[in-house]
Amino acid sequence: MEIVLALAIGVLTASGVWLVLRPRTFQVLIGLTLLSYAVNLFIFSTGGLRIGAEPVLRGPAGSLIDYADPLPQALVLTAIVIGFATTALLLVVILAARGLTGGDHVDGSLEEEA
Amino acid sequence: MSQHLVIAPILLPLAAAVVLLLWGGRDRPLQAAVSIAASAALVGIAVALASTVDSGGVAATYRLGDWPTSVAIVLVADRLSALMVLLASLLGLVNAVFSLGRWSRLGPYYPVFSQLLIMGLNGAFLTGDLFNLFVFFEILLAASYALLLHGSGPRRVASGLHYIVINLIASLLFLVGVSLIFGVTGTLNMAVLAERIPALADEARAIFHAGAAVLGTAFLIKAAAWPLGFWLPRTYDAAAAPAAAMFAIMSKVGVYATLRLGMLCFGPHAGVSAGFGGEWLFATGVLTIGVGLVGMLAARDLGRLAGYSVLVSAGTLLSALVFRDAAVITGALLYMVVSTLGAAAFYLLGGLVGGAGGGDEFEDPPLLEAYDPQGEELFTEEDERAVIIPAPVGLLSAGFLVCTLLIAGIPPLPGFMAKVGMIAPLLGGPAGPFPAAAPLLAAVVIASSFFALVALARAGVQIWWAEPGRIASTIRLHEGASVGALLLGLLALTFALSGPVDYLNRGAADLLDASRYVSAVLGPEVRP
Numbered sequence: 221m222e223i224v225l226a227l228a229i230g231v232l233t234a235s236g237v238w239l240v241l242r243p244r245t246f247q248v249l250i251g252l253t254l255l256s257y258a259v260n261l262f263i264f265s266t267g268g269l270r271i272g273a274e275p276v277l278r279g280p281a282g283s284l285i286d287y288a289d290p291l292p293q294a295l296v297l298t299a300i301v302i303g304f305a306t307t308a309l310l311l312v313v314i315l316a317a318r319g320l321t322g323g324d325h326v327d328g329s330l331e332e333e334a
Numbered sequence: 335m336s337q338h339l340v341i342a343p344i345l346l347p348l349a350a351a352v353v354l355l356l357w358g359g360r361d362r363p364l365q366a367a368v369s370i371a372a373s374a375a376l377v378g379i380a381v382a383l384a385s386t387v388d389s390g391g392v393a394a395t396y397r398l399g400d401w402p403t404s405v406a407i408v409l410v411a412d413r414l415s416a417l418m419v420l421l422a423s424l425l426g427l428v429n430a431v432f433s434l435g436r437w438s439r440l441g442p443y444y445p446v447f448s449q450l451l452i453m454g455l456n457g458a459f460l461t462g463d464l465f466n467l468f469v470f471f472e473i474l475l476a477a478s479y480a481l482l483l484h485g486s487g488p489r490r491v492a493s494g495l496h497y498i499v500i501n502l503i504a505s506l507l508f509l510v511g512v513s514l515i516f517g518v519t520g521t522l523n524m525a526v527l528a529e530r531i532p533a534l535a536d537e538a539r540a541i542f543h544a545g546a547a548v549l550g551t552a553f554l555i556k557a558a559a560w561p562l563g564f565w566l567p568r569t570y571d572a573a574a575a576p577a578a579a580m581f582a583i584m585s586k587v588g589v590y591a592t593l594r595l596g597m598l599c600f601g602p603h604a605g606v607s608a609g610f611g612g613e614w615l616f617a618t619g620v621l622t623i624g625v626g627l628v629g630m631l632a633a634r635d636l637g638r639l640a641g642y643s644v645l646v647s648a649g650t651l652l653s654a655l656v657f658r659d660a661a662v663i664t665g666a667l668l669y670m671v672v673s674t675l676g677a678a679a680f681y682l683l684g685g686l687v688g689g690a691g692g693g694d695e696f697e698d699p700p701l702l703e704a705y706d707p708q709g710e711e712l713f714t715e716e717d718e719r720a721v722i723i724p725a726p727v728g729l730l731s732a733g734f735l736v737c738t739l740l741i742a743g744i745p746p747l748p749g750f751m752a753k754v755g756m757i758a759p760l761l762g763g764p765a766g767p768f769p770a771a772a773p774l775l776a777a778v779v780i781a782s783s784f785f786a787l788v789a790l791a792r793a794g795v796q797i798w799w800a801e802p803g804r805i806a807s808t809i810r811l812h813e814g815a816s817v818g819a820l821l822l823g824l825l826a827l828t829f830a831l832s833g834p835v836d837y838l839n840r841g842a843a844d845l846l847d848a849s850r851y852v853s854a855v856l857g858p859e860v861r862p
Contacts, residue, residue, distance in 0.1 A: 240499070240503065245495070248499055252499065252502050252503070252506075255503070255506050256502075256506060259506045259509045259510055259513075262509075262510060262513060263509060263513040265517075266513045266514070266516055266517035291516070291522070292513070292516070295465060295509075295512070295513065295516070298465070298468075298469065299509055302469070302472045302505075303502075303505075305476070306472070306475075306476065306479075306498070306502055306505070307502070309476065309479060309498065310495075310498050310499065310502065313479075313483065313491060313494055313495050313498055314495065316483075316486070316491050317488075317491045317492060317495050320486075320487070320488045320491050320492075321488055321491075321492065326495065326496070326499075327492065328488060328491075328492040328495075
């Protein structure tokens, strides 16, 4: 279980970093998306991994200690929402840059403009 | 009622933003009235908050929904947070007045995003847990993306693209750091964190240090420390002048977060972890000063010059705040106040100067250029009817002189007092992890004053003596008044330093003793 999750996070991060370093804006965008998947999985894993365990409540309801920690889920949810919104904003800026510079290079083609 | 004072600096800008968004629309007078009234009220609230905190002990806390501290989301206003909130709201007021008329017409929602930026800043300063720090960082960043892009145009969009990508990566690092810390300590509350660190097991401590280092990297990207800060001068230069002036405090948010967590998690009480990462922060800070100075000397327009001076001040703060010495911290905090306000005034002046003509040495920054595909009239007769100050050259050059003295730290202005406040205890052998490095920093700070003075004097000669004809021939009353009030306020600070310095002294003492913060937040509850 741990090795599968670790491999998934590692592959996503490696692909994401490679894509972020590419010169085309769309590749950067996809790279950031992959990186945020990796980070979200990583946050999940901090809650601890167990196989064959009850999902929320262990044994009869009673002490708070018997419940799964909800905080990692809350963190992931917030991170997903914020990441989604900022990625959408980035996409708009990428489109604007495409329209203004006529290219999809991350540095635009400012030499001609200036 | 008074306990709600802590959350007011977050709620008021949010409410103002909503009002501006729903009813502001195209009604310029209403927009101006709401944003100035909200910003002015916020300054009042910030002053009240600072005096409440100062008279009431170490920190005022606010538990959202009145949940017990162990599960609640807490806001904490100690002296440092209250100071930063005051700084942000002052800049907000200056920005609101300055950007009336032509600047806010660069795009439809300028006042809305200004308010949201202030909300994010205040939230980041007031929050008591790491995850809400992340959330408020995102709020202020999202608002800053919009402010940066105001006016559009290829230059702004290209640097905005870089800025957004870099900050998204920084946010991902932030999340990785936060989740590593949460994984080993089981808490995100900064006070609880400070309490648990001395008792961490060795293998957990290694992971905690890794998490703190990743988190620190994210903060250093925001603070634009070398080698993570190449985005800053270009980005701030591309922004419209009042937006850039607001951004002057954004790099200080990274410094604030580094200071806050450094003191709480790695202060003297932290046992094995005490002073973790100090050498790195110190080296990064000194290198940042060097890069900033080279940039200042090489800058060919006022926007770049101001951007690199922001780098110098961030580097100075990062390296000075490594020392665990009350006197050094007091000086550094005063320097933070002065350099933030000075840089903001400098950006505003740059926007006013760069209005006309074009020289070849100092390129004309397109600060007031708006991309306008439909060819609509951006500047209407309304602007022509605005009250205009005659003979602005003298006023602008006087403002530039004051800015130069402030940024370079030349007597008699508070920039000098702040630098002396830092250097004197550094030479006197400060308490801290590595006293041997203190004279080095003192020398670097003194050298930085000299080189900053050279760069600024050269820019002044170029602008006012070499080709005075290209300075804007008119400035608006509200523009001149807001910059003038900011600079006069800083001048007045020269004569009234003892009160603020006493306040900063108490704040520095609180910072050094993390147990005061912890017991102020957690109260007299039973400690595990």
